[in-house]
Amino acid sequence: MSSSLTNHQVRLAKRPEGTATRENWKFTTELVGEPAEGGVLVKTLSLSLDPAMRGWLNDAKSYIAPVAIDEVMRAGGVGRVIASKNPQFAVGDTVYGTLGVQEYMLIPEDQLKRNGLVKIDLRVGTITQWLNVLGMPGMTGYFGLMDVGQPKAGETVVVSGAAGAVGQTVGQLARIKGCRVVGIAGGAAKCDWVVKELGFDACIDYKAGAGAVREGLKAHCPKGVDIYFDNVGGEILDAVLARLARKARVIICGAISQYNNANSMPGAGPKNYLSLLVNRARMEGIVVFDYADRYPIAIAELAGYLKDGRMKSKEDIVKGLDTFPESLNKLFAGENFGKLVLEVAQD
Amino acid sequence: MSSSLTNHQVRLAKRPEGTATRENWKFTTELVGEPAEGGVLVKTLSLSLDPAMRGWLNDAKSYIAPVAIDEVMRAGGVGRVIASKNPQFAVGDTVYGTLGVQEYMLIPEDQLKRNGLVKIDLRVGTITQWLNVLGMPGMTGYFGLMDVGQPKAGETVVVSGAAGAVGQTVGQLARIKGCRVVGIAGGAAKCDWVVKELGFDACIDYKAGAGAVREGLKAHCPKGVDIYFDNVGGEILDAVLARLARKARVIICGAISQYNNANSMPGAGPKNYLSLLVNRARMEGIVVFDYADRYPIAIAELAGYLKDGRMKSKEDIVKGLDTFPESLNKLFAGENFGKLVLEVAQD
Numbered sequence: 001m002s003s004s005l006t007n008h009q010v011r012l013a014k015r016p017e018g019t020a021t022r023e024n025w026k027f028t029t030e031l032v033g034e035p036a037e038g039g040v041l042v043k044t045l046s047l048s049l050d051p052a053m054r055g056w057l058n059d060a061k062s063y064i065a066p067v068a069i070d071e072v073m074r075a076g077g078v079g080r081v082i083a084s085k086n087p088q089f090a091v092g093d094t095v096y097g098t099l100g101v102q103e104y105m106l107i108p109e110d111q112l113k114r115n116g117l118v119k120i121d122l123r124v125g126t127i128t129q130w131l132n133v134l135g136m137p138g139m140t141g142y143f144g145l146m147d148v149g150q151p152k153a154g155e156t157v158v159v160s161g162a163a164g165a166v167g168q169t170v171g172q173l174a175r176i177k178g179c180r181v182v183g184i185a186g187g188a189a190k191c192d193w194v195v196k197e198l199g200f201d202a203c204i205d206y207k208a209g210a211g212a213v214r215e216g217l218k219a220h221c222p223k224g225v226d227i228y229f230d231n232v233g234g235e236i237l238d239a240v241l242a243r244l245a246r247k248a249r250v251i252i253c254g255a256i257s258q259y260n261n262a263n264s265m266p267g268a269g270p271k272n273y274l275s276l277l278v279n280r281a282r283m284e285g286i287v288v289f290d291y292a293d294r295y296p297i298a299i300a301e302l303a304g305y306l307k308d309g310r311m312k313s314k315e316d317i318v319k320g321l322d323t324f325p326e327s328l329n330k331l332f333a334g335e336n337f338g339k340l341v342l343e344v345a346q347d
Numbered sequence: 348m349s350s351s352l353t354n355h356q357v358r359l360a361k362r363p364e365g366t367a368t369r370e371n372w373k374f375t376t377e378l379v380g381e382p383a384e385g386g387v388l389v390k391t392l393s394l395s396l397d398p399a400m401r402g403w404l405n406d407a408k409s410y411i412a413p414v415a416i417d418e419v420m421r422a423g424g425v426g427r428v429i430a431s432k433n434p435q436f437a438v439g440d441t442v443y444g445t446l447g448v449q450e451y452m453l454i455p456e457d458q459l460k461r462n463g464l465v466k467i468d469l470r471v472g473t474i475t476q477w478l479n480v481l482g483m484p485g486m487t488g489y490f491g492l493m494d495v496g497q498p499k500a501g502e503t504v505v506v507s508g509a510a511g512a513v514g515q516t517v518g519q520l521a522r523i524k525g526c527r528v529v530g531i532a533g534g535a536a537k538c539d540w541v542v543k544e545l546g547f548d549a550c551i552d553y554k555a556g557a558g559a560v561r562e563g564l565k566a567h568c569p570k571g572v573d574i575y576f577d578n579v580g581g582e583i584l585d586a587v588l589a590r591l592a593r594k595a596r597v598i599i600c601g602a603i604s605q606y607n608n609a610n611s612m613p614g615a616g617p618k619n620y621l622s623l624l625v626n627r628a629r630m631e632g633i634v635v636f637d638y639a640d641r642y643p644i645a646i647a648e649l650a651g652y653l654k655d656g657r658m659k660s661k662e663d664i665v666k667g668l669d670t671f672p673e674s675l676n677k678l679f680a681g682e683n684f685g686k687l688v689l690e691v692a693q694d
Contacts, residue, residue, distance in 0.1 A: 061625070062625050063625050252620070252621070252624045255624075267618065268615065268616060269615060269617040269619070269620050271614065273630070274580070274599070276630060277599045277632030278409050278410045279410075279632065280633065280634055282632075283629070284623060285622075285626065285629075286624070286627065290627060
């Protein structure tokens with residue numbers, strides 16, 4: 001049955017220098033096979049589009065191997081089991097896993113663990129929430145803030161990319177923990193939403209002109225910044241470093257402003273890093289996979305906040321596998337409003 | 348009696364842009380007064396010359412107020428009490444305090460604590476050792492390595508400025524704690540001394556040509572760098588960031604390569620800082636004054652190592668208050684070999 005299905009896929013054709021364009025990708029089709037003993041066949045419903053994807057295209061040592069040339073582009077996603085020869089997965093189960101940018105994924109038994117395939121419960125959250133606050137961005141925000149940031153009630157927390165997937169979790173969670181929360185986002189609409197809908201204490205529009213971030217931090221963080229959750233790097237990181245409070249914690253989660261630098265060369269570093277010395281502050285990197293054992297605890301807590309209304313989520317849904325090249329680039333142009341999700345098939 | 352003594356002083360005349368030269372200083376003389384009730388008069392014996400002094404000349408927010416124009420230049424030093432109206436200090440006591448670049452310091456009672464004046468015991472260490480491993484550099488190295496770095500036996504520790512005051516303490520202490528220790532220093536003589544006399548496992552000569560640090564780290568830290576104690580900043584910091592091991596700790600103690608940047612503008616930041624993310628690593632600043640309560644514990648431990656020969660110290664002694672402007676600059680040219688001490692008067 002499933003062997004007669006056609007799988008459309010997006011593969012990496014050529015490593016990009018700078019921004020990836022359509023010519024860096026190739027579109028392939030192949031017939032879907034049947035799962036072997038112990039294997040599972042999953043139909044992709046929605047995929048997570050993340051800034052980190054740009055990093056996976058560079059042939060450089062990182063926390064994860066680069067996507068190989070001709071390989072199906074790596075992506076986490078939610079799908080439905082449509083054939084199974086594994087007692088742990090039944091036809092009809094909704095699952096999260098590294099499904100890749102393709103319509104179907106056949107996962108042999110010995111790849112299930114590496115794939116990270118797990119059943120998810122749509123009564124706990126919607127498909128898109130499972131890719132957002134209950135998925136990798138939520139886990140990244142949760143463990144980055146709680147484990148590395150260690151927020152205390154009354155502290156001032158600043159988060160960049162505040163309207164993005166990680167940022168919305170971080171800011172709302174910090175608020176729930178009793179912190180004063182200041183977001184940084186691009187444009188008045190995002191800033192309004194972050195303050196009015198998510199309940200941040202303030203949000204700085206970094207597109208509001210030169211000096212907007214510096215002035216905004218001065219106005220909204222009069223006692224300095226205790227925790228900075230950095231998703232963007234570049235000049236915004238430098239501006240926040242200049243306003244650190246004593247014993248501040250800077251969580252390095254990403255640097256979306258730098259990911260498209262040509263030849264995967266690093267851009268300028270944070271020239272105000274000596275603020276770490278002056279303020280006895282700490283800057284620390286986080287990779288979410290390290291916390292996989294504790295995802296269930298975080299999911300349970302965050303799902304509770306979604307249920308009781310203390311936390312909201314927003315996803316920006318784009319449709320169709322064929323839009324993948326342009327859809328991905330929305331992230332780097334800051335065009336997405338909320339967690340960017342690629343709907344591959346309707347549920 | 349002491350009121351008839353003449354005090355020679357070095358004061359800040361003009362803030363330097365870039366390297367401080369003789370014209371940034373002025374030499375003054377004034378009569379020394381008698382201590383008032385509760386006060387103490389100290390004769391300077393030797394002063395500590397430190398890279399941090401350059402930072403104190405900038406009119407910028409830092410961990411300590413800038414030296415004011417016309418103020419006697421701030422300096423820590425060892426002196427002898429020559430008049431006292433305070434029961435805690437007797438004539439003849441050897442003391443450590445913020446004596447300033449001058450021959451005598453009259454300290455009123457209400458300034459004693461702020462000055463940090465404490466009695467020291469020359470049976471525990473020599474005057475120059477009290478400015479080195481038993482003084483601020485030693486305390487900086489001790490608490491930076493132990494509290495921020497948290498070394499574990501078998502880990503690889505890299506320290507820049509390895510032949511300098513802080514570096515020699517850090518490297519020897521790390522070795523005593525069972526770590527593999529790699530120094531970075533300027534020139535073959537310093538590197539030889541660090542390996543042969545101090546027992547470092549290796550030392551990289553950063554003056555040995557382009558790529559020397561990168562290649563040296565590759566050769567001597569095959570499993571990456573677990574702890575980097577950074578005294579220099581700049582390109583060396585970047586080279587080490589590129590070699591961090593998982594969960595590495597980078598201690599930011601100073602950035603001597605950057606201190607003479609004109610207009611006290613920060614130089615380039617560490618462009619490889621995203622290595623913190625990839626390696627889940629941490630970069631943290633240290634200011635020694637935060638650990639003042641625990642100096643006695645550190646001094647006791649380090650003095651024990653000096654006594655049993657497990658730790659050595661080396662000081663580079665220059666003489667005469669009038670050489671201060673040029674003597675200070677030896678630090679930034681890397682011309683000192685060991686802790687730089689300015690002998691103002693013979694004991």
